[in-house]
Amino acid sequence: MKITLKVWRQANKGSAGSMQTYQLDDVSEDMSFLEMLDMLNEQLTSKNEEPVAFDNDCREGICGMCGVVINGSAHGRYESPVATTTCQLHMRNFSDGDVIEVEPWRAAAFPVIKDLVVDRSALDRIVQAGGYISVNTGSAPEAHSVPAPKRLADRAFDNAVCVGCGACVAACPNGSGMLFTSAKIAHLANLPQGQPERMLRVKAMIAAHDANGFGGCQNIGECAAVCPKQIPLESISALNRDLIHSLFKGDGKTV
Amino acid sequence: MAVFQKTDSSATDAALAYYTPGADIHDTKAPRGPIEKKWAQRQFGAKLVNPANRRKLTVIIVGTGLAGGAAAATLGEAGYNVLNFCYQDSPRRAHSIAAQGGINAAKNYRNDNDSVYRLFYDTVKGGDYRARETNVYRLAEVSTNIIDQCVAQGVPFAREYGGLLDTRSFGGVQVQRTFYARGQTGQQLLIGAYQALERQVNAGTVTMYTRHEMVELIVKDGKSRGIITRDMVTGEIKPWFADAVVLATGGYGNVFFLSTNAMGCNNTAAWRAYRKGAYFGNPCFTQIHPTCIPVHGETQSKLTLMSESLRNDGRIWVPKKAEDCVKDPRQIPEEDRDYYLERIYPSFGNLVPRDIASRQAKNMCDEGRGVGPEVTEVTQDGTTQQRRRGVYLDFSDAIGRLGKKSVETKYGNLFDMYAQITGENPYETPMRIYPAVHYTMGGLWVDYDLQSSIQGLYVCGEANFSDHGANRLGASALMQGLADGYFVLPNTINDYLASGPYETIDENTPEAAEALASAKARVEKLLAVKGSRSVDSFHKELGAIMWEYCGMERTEAGLQTAIAKIRELREEFWRDVRVTGVNEDFNQALERAGRVVDFMELAELMCIDALHRRESCGGHFRRESQTEDGEALRHDDEFAYVAAWEFGGDGAKPILHKEPLSYEFIELKQRSYK
Numbered sequence: 017m018k019i020t021l022k023v024w025r026q027a028n029k030g031s032a033g034s035m036q037t038y039q040l041d042d043v044s045e046d047m048s049f050l051e052m053l054d055m056l057n058e059q060l061t062s063k064n065e066e067p068v069a070f071d072n073d074c075r076e077g078i079c080g081m082c083g084v085v086i087n088g089s090a091h092g093r094y095e096s097p098v099a100t101t102t103c104q105l106h107m108r109n110f111s112d113g114d115v116i117e118v119e120p121w122r123a124a125a126f127p128v129i130k131d132l133v134v135d136r137s138a139l140d141r142i143v144q145a146g147g148y149i150s151v152n153t154g155s156a157p158e159a160h161s162v163p164a165p166k167r168l169a170d171r172a173f174d175n176a177v178c179v180g181c182g183a184c185v186a187a188c189p190n191g192s193g194m195l196f197t198s199a200k201i202a203h204l205a206n207l208p209q210g211q212p213e214r215m216l217r218v219k220a221m222i223a224a225h226d227a228n229g230f231g232g233c234q235n236i237g238e239c240a241a242v243c244p245k246q247i248p249l250e251s252i253s254a255l256n257r258d259l260i261h262s263l264f265k266g267d268g269k270t271v
Numbered sequence: 272m273a274v275f276q277k278t279d280s281s282a283t284d285a286a287l288a289y290y291t292p293g294a295d296i297h298d299t300k301a302p303r304g305p306i307e308k309k310w311a312q313r314q315f316g317a318k319l320v321n322p323a324n325r326r327k328l329t330v331i332i333v334g335t336g337l338a339g340g341a342a343a344a345t346l347g348e349a350g351y352n353v354l355n356f357c358y359q360d361s362p363r364r365a366h367s368i369a370a371q372g373g374i375n376a377a378k379n380y381r382n383d384n385d386s387v388y389r390l391f392y393d394t395v396k397g398g399d400y401r402a403r404e405t406n407v408y409r410l411a412e413v414s415t416n417i418i419d420q421c422v423a424q425g426v427p428f429a430r431e432y433g434g435l436l437d438t439r440s441f442g443g444v445q446v447q448r449t450f451y452a453r454g455q456t457g458q459q460l461l462i463g464a465y466q467a468l469e470r471q472v473n474a475g476t477v478t479m480y481t482r483h484e485m486v487e488l489i490v491k492d493g494k495s496r497g498i499i500t501r502d503m504v505t506g507e508i509k510p511w512f513a514d515a516v517v518l519a520t521g522g523y524g525n526v527f528f529l530s531t532n533a534m535g536c537n538n539t540a541a542w543r544a545y546r547k548g549a550y551f552g553n554p555c556f557t558q559i560h561p562t563c564i565p566v567h568g569e570t571q572s573k574l575t576l577m578s579e580s581l582r583n584d585g586r587i588w589v590p591k592k593a594e595d596c597v598k599d600p601r602q603i604p605e606e607d608r609d610y611y612l613e614r615i616y617p618s619f620g621n622l623v624p625r626d627i628a629s630r631q632a633k634n635m636c637d638e639g640r641g642v643g644p645e646v647t648e649v650t651q652d653g654t655t656q657q658r659r660r661g662v663y664l665d666f667s668d669a670i671g672r673l674g675k676k677s678v679e680t681k682y683g684n685l686f687d688m689y690a691q692i693t694g695e696n697p698y699e700t701p702m703r704i705y706p707a708v709h710y711t712m713g714g715l716w717v718d719y720d721l722q723s724s725i726q727g728l729y730v731c732g733e734a735n736f737s738d739h740g741a742n743r744l745g746a747s748a749l750m751q752g753l754a755d756g757y758f759v760l761p762n763t764i765n766d767y768l769a770s771g772p773y774e775t776i777d778e779n780t781p782e783a784a785e786a787l788a789s790a791k792a793r794v795e796k797l798l799a800v801k802g803s804r805s806v807d808s809f810h811k812e813l814g815a816i817m818w819e820y821c822g823m824e825r826t827e828a829g830l831q832t833a834i835a836k837i838r839e840l841r842e843e844f845w846r847d848v849r850v851t852g853v854n855e856d857f858n859q860a861l862e863r864a865g866r867v868v869d870f871m872e873l874a875e876l877m878c879i880d881a882l883h884r885r886e887s888c889g890g891h892f893r894r895e896s897q898t899e900d901g902e903a904l905r906h907d908d909e910f911a912y913v914a915a916w917e918f919g920g921d922g923a924k925p926i927l928h929k930e931p932l933s934y935e936f937i938e939l940k941q942r943s944y945k
Contacts, residue, residue: 028856046567046694054572054807061805061860066851069859071360073533075573077688078458079364104691129504130857137481140361144473148466149425153345153757154416156423160380163434173427173452176459180363204425 017112019043021056023068024119029127035117045108049092050075050082052107053118069131077104077244080179083186084132085119090183093242101181101244121186125193125229136182138228139196145224146217147200149209162208172206175199177245184239184247190231195239197225198255199247205258215262222259285827286883289834293926296915301405301719306936307387310409313719314762318769325350326476328768331498331513333485333540335362337457337749338732339519340464341756347471349761351768354511355468355477356500358484358535358862363465366521366533367732367752370457371578371685372441373449374421374749376414381438385446387411392937393444394747397624398712398740399889399905400939401553403913403932405719407738413758414750418450420757424463428452440583440622441745449746454578454684460749464756485540486865487790488516488547488728491782494773495544495728499790503862506855508791510783514771515727515764518544519756522711522733524557526870526877527822528814530708531563531576537866538873541715541734549723550915550928552716552736554873555881558743558890559823560709561628564692565643565661574707575692577664577685579745582621582628584669584678585702587612589640589662596642600663600701611635619944626742626890626903627944629706632662633823634901636705643703651819651829663701670698706823710748712739712890713880716915716930720763721755724915727773729764731755736913741889794854797864802847806864809844813837813871821878826894830882834875841871876916876925883927886910898941907939 019040026033040059043052050072057067072082082102086092092105110116118132126134164172176199184195201218204210210217233252240249262268302312320328328351332343335357343355357365377390390411395402418436422428428450429437441449452459471477480500487499489510497512523538524530545551562577588610590596595603611631613620621628635641636658643661650656670678675698679686686697693703714737715723715730723730732752739747776783820833844867852858887896887903888910896904905911913930 044568044570047570048572048692051570051572055570058805058807061849061851064849064851067860069857073359073364073535074366074369075534076369076531076575078455079359079366079368079533080361081359081364098687098691100691104688106692106694108694133857136360140363140469140472140479140481143466144469146473148470149423150470151420151423151467152348153341153420153467153761156416156419159378159418159422160435162422164430165434166430166432169427169430169434172425173459176427176452176462177455179458180361203427207425207427209423209425 017043017045017110019052019110020115022115022117023132025068025131026128028130033128043107045106047107048075048103049086049105049107050103069133071133072103075103077101078179080181083121083181083183085121085186087117090121090187090242091244099244099246101179121182123185123191124231125185125191126182138230139180139182139193141228142193142197142221142224143200146213146220147204149204150213164208168206172203175202175206175247175251178247179245181244183242183244185230187238187242188231189236189238190234192233192239193225193230194233194252194255195243195247197221198251201255201258202251205254214258215265215267218255218258219262219268284883284885285831286879289879289924290883291919291924291926293917293928296928296930299403299405299718299930306404306408309405310412317763317766320765320769322350326352328352328771329354329513330515330517330764330768331356331511332517332519333498334365334519334521334732334734335465335468336365336367336519336521336732337460337464337752338734338756339517340365340461340468341753342517342519342731342760343477344464344467344471345757345761346764347474347476350476353471353477354480354513356480356483356485358482358503360481362468362479362481363461365461366536367749368458368461369531369533370749371454371576372580373439373451373456373746374417374460374753375441375448375744375746376418376450376750377411377448378415378418380436381447383446385448389446390414390448394738394744395740395937396942397742397744399742399903399942400740400907400911400934401556401888401913401932402738402740404934404936409759410738410751410754413754416758417750417753421460421463424467426452426459426463428459439580441579444744451580454682457749460753464753484862485520486543487786488544489783489786490547490725491776491780494726496773496776497783499786501790501794504857506853506858508787508794510778510787512776512783514768514773515729517729517731517760517764518715518734519731520734522714523870523873524708524711526813526874527708527817528810529566529571529574529818531560531574534573537869539866539869542869542873544715544723544725544728546918547725548918549725549728550716550917551713551876552913552915553713553741553880554877554916555821555884555891556712556741556889557708558625558710558712559629559706561625561632561706562664562704563707563709564689565703565705566646575688576707576709577689577702577704579625581664581682581685584673584681585621585664585666586610586668587621587628587662587664589635589642593639596640596659600642600665609640616944623944624742624744626892630823630892632706635662636660651832661703661705664704665701666697667701710743712737712741712743716913720766721760722763722767727767729760731760741891793865793868794861797848797850797861797868798854800845800848800850802849804847805849806860806867809840809848810863810867810870812840813867813874816840817874817877821881824892824894825881827882830878833878837871837875837878844868844871879925880914880916884910884914905941911939
C-alpha cells in the first residue's frame with residue numbers, strides 16, 4: 017500500500033522542529049510500524065539524506081524503549097484494536113492511501129534529543145527516590161518463609177508489568193507521570209516484602225515526581241487509555257490513599 | 272550405538288589453513304577437591320578488601336542486564352566505586368527483559384527428586400558435554416539463593432493459592448524446577464535488579480551512564496584499566512579509568528541480522544576486548560530456538576520468540592503429505608498429521624532440548640512438509656527455490672483437555688502477542704512456528720573466577736563463553752546471568768581488587784591515548800567512505816550468509832564458502848558503505864556501522880571455529896558427523912575441549928588454545944531423548 021508520512025524532524029534539543037512529508041509506496045500489511053520507518057530510513061539513506069532518529073530496541077513490546085505519537089495518540093493506540101507499544105503496531109491497521117502523522121512524546125519532563133527521540137531519564141530518577149525494597153544481595157531469607165496471598169501477588173503483578181515507556185506522560189494534558197509512579201508504588205505495596213518502606217516510598221517518589229518537571233494529576237484518564245500494558249487508573253487512587261495515609265506517619269521525617 | 276566414534280584420522284583439518292595452533296590451557300583456577308566443596312573453598316581462599324578501602328577502588332561495568340545490573344548493584348552495596356554503562360536510555364531496558372519462560376533453581380519445592388546435583392547433571396548433559404563441570408556445579412549451587420534474593424526484592428513470581436511459589440517444567444528436563452512470572456520472567460527479574468541498582472545510584476555508590484556505548488578497551492601492562500565510550504547523544508568519545516572492568520554485554524546473535532535479540536544487541540565490547548588479547552571461547556556455539564514466529568517477508572527486522580513453555584501443552588506437527596501443506600490445518604484429519612517429535616522421541620516428545628526441536632523442524636521443511644507462506648531461498652549451489660518455513664504448534668488438544676480459560680491463564684499474553692504480530696487467532700487455528708537464532712553459548716573465555724585472559728577483565732552472563740556448553744537448556748540464561756552478577760563475580764573480583772588500587776593512569780598514558788585515538792580514527796574512517804550502500808544492507812547480507820552456512824547445519828565446504836563470502840563483503844563494506852551524518856550528533860547509522868564492522872570480523876571467526884570442530888555437538892551440527900538415524904555425533908576423543916581463540920592481528924590467522932574438558936563427576940554419554 018501507499019502511505020504518506022508526516023514526521024517531526026528536529027536537529028537537536030535547542031533547535032526548532034517541523035513536520036516533514038515523505039511518501040512510501042510498497043508498504044506491506046505484515047510490516048510492523050517500525051519496519052515501515054526502517055523502510056523510510058533506507059529510502060532517505062539512498063537519497064543521501066539523514067534518516068529519522070527514533071528509539072527502539074526489543075521490538076517485542078517489553079523493553080519500553082520505543083514510543084511515538086501516531087495520528088495524535090501515544091503508540092498509535094487509537095489506530096489499534098488492542099493496547100500496544102509502537103513496535104507491536106502493525107501496518108495492517110492502516111489502509112492504502114493513509115496519511116500518518118508521527119511525533120515524539122511531548123512533555124515538559126521529556127526534552128527532545130533529536131527527531132522522535134526524547135530524554136526519559138526523569139522516570140529513572142523517580143525510581144531512584146525510593147522505587148525499591150532495601151535488601152542487599154545475600155541477606156534474603158528463604159523464599160518460602162513469607163507467603164504472599166495470590167490475590168495480592170496478582171495485583172502486584174498487574175502493576176509490575178509497566179514497561180516505563182512514558183506513554184502515560186505523553187498522553188496526559190498535564191504531562192503528569194502519575195500512572196507510571198502509581199504502578200511502581202502498587203507493585204511493591206501489594207507484596208509483604210514491600211511493607212516496611214511503604215509510607216516512606218510513596219512520599220519520596222511523589223516528591224521526586226514533582227521535582228522532575230512532571231505535571232499534576234487531574235484524573236483525566238488518558239494515561240490509562242493509551243497504556244500498552246493496561247495499568248489501571250485505580251492504581252493512581254491506590255497511590256493517593258497511601259500518600260494521604262503516609263502524611264499521618266512519621267516515616268521520612270528527619271529526627 | 273557407540274558412545275562416541277573416532278574421527279576419521281585420514282581426514283585433514285581443512286580449518287588449519289585459517290588458524291594457528293597454540294598452547295593448551297590447563298589451569299582454570301578452580302580449587303581441587305570434591306565438587307561440592309570447590310566454591311566454598313574458593314570463597315574462603317579469595318583475598319578480601321577491607322570495607323573502608325573499597326570506595327578507593329573503581330570498577331567499570333558495561334551492561335545493565337541481569338548480569339551487569341546485578342553485579343553493579345551488589346558491588347555498589349559492598350562499597351566499591353562503580354561506574355555502570357549502557358547503550359539504552361535506561362538500565363531497565365537491557366535485553367534480559369525479553370526472556371519469557373522462567374528461571375531454573377534447584378529448590379525441589381515439588382518433591383520430585385530435584386537437587387543441586389541433578390540441575391548440575393542436566394545442565395552438563397543438556398550442553399552436550401562441552402561445558403566445564405566446576406562452573407556448572409557452582410551455578411546449580413547458587414541457583415537457590417537467586418530465588419530467595421529475587422523474592423525479597425519484590426519480584427512477583429507466580430504463586431499458588433497457599434501463597435507459595437509455583438513452578439513448572441521446561442524443555443529438556445523432567446522435573447518442575449522453573450520459577451516464572453507469567454510470560455515475562457525476564458522483565459520481572461530485571462526490574463528487581465534495576466531497582467537494586469537505582470537504590471545504589473541514589474546511595475551514590477554507582478554512577479550510571481546511559482546512552483553510552485563502549486568502543487574500546489584500555490589495557491596497560493597486561494591489565495585491563497578502563498574503557499573508551501562514545502556518548503550516543505553528543506558523539507563525545509572519551510576514556511574512563513578503573514581498577515577492574517566487567518563486561519556484561521550480552522550475546523552476539525545479531526551477527527545473523529535476524530534473531531530474537533533486540534535491535535541494539537551487539538558484540539562490539541567483547542570484540543574490542545578480543546582484539547586486545549581476551550580469548551574468545553567456542554564462538555560457533557549458537558542456539559537456534561525452535562519456537563519463534565516465522566519470517567513474514569524481506570522487510571523483516573527481527574524475530575519474535577514464543578516462549579518454550581508453550582511446548583508443555585502445545586503439540587508440534589506437520590502434514591504427512593506435502594500436498595496438504597496448503598490446506599487449512601483444521602481440515603487435515605488426525606491420521607494425516609505427523610506429530611514428528613512425539614514419533615521420533617517418545618519419552619521426551621515435544622519437550623526435547625532446543626537444538627533437537629529446531630533441527631527436526633528444519634528437516635520437516637527441507638522435506639517439503641513445511642507450512643505457511645512460501646519464501647524465496649537461495650540454496651548453497653546458487654539456485655533459487657520456494658520453501659514453506661513453518662511447522663504447527665497446536666493447542667486444540669490442550670483447549671479440549673483444560674478448557675480455553677485455563678489455557679488463556681497460562682499462555683494468554685503469548686497468544687495475544689502472536690495474534691498481534693500475525694493477525695491470526697491461535698485459539699482457533701494452530702500457531703505457526705520456526706526456529707530462529709536466540710542465544711549464543713560462545714563468548715569471551717573466562718576462568719573459574721570469571722576473569723578473562725586479560726587480568727582485571729571479568730566477563731559475566733551471556734557475554735562469557737558460559738556454563739551452557741554447546742547447547743543451553745531453557746530457563747538457564749536468567750539463572751546464569753543472576754548467578755554471575757549477584758553471587759559469583761562479587762565473591763571473586765575482590766581477590767583481584769585486593770591488590771589495588773593499581774597505579775594511576777590518565778588520558779596521557781600512552782596506552783589510553785592510543786585506545787582513544789584508534790576509537791576516533793575508526794569513526795572517521797566509517798564516515799569517510801561515503802559509498803552507496805546502507806549499513807543495514809550489509810548487515811542483512813552478512814546475516815543471510817551466516818544463516819545459510821553457519822546456522823542449523825554446517826558443512827566443511829559451506830563454511831569455507833562462507834569465509835570467502837564474508838571476506839568479500841567486508842572488503843566491499845569498507846569501499847562502499849554509506850554512513851550519513853556526522854559524529855558529533857545523535858547518529859544511529861554511525862552506531863550501527865560500528866557494530867556491523869565488528870560483526871563481520873566475528874562472523875569469520877565463528878566460521879573458522881565451526882570448520883575446525885569436525886564433530887556435531889549441541890547446537891553445532893556438522894552434516895559430516897551424525898549417527899545413522901541423523902542425530903548429532905560427538906567425537907570426545909578429539910573435541911572434548913573449549914576452543915579459546917586468541918586474536919592474531921589484522922590479516923593474520925587467529926590462534927587456537929584448547930582447554931581440555933575433563934569429566935571427573937559426570938560420565939560422558941551420547942545424549943538420548945528417545
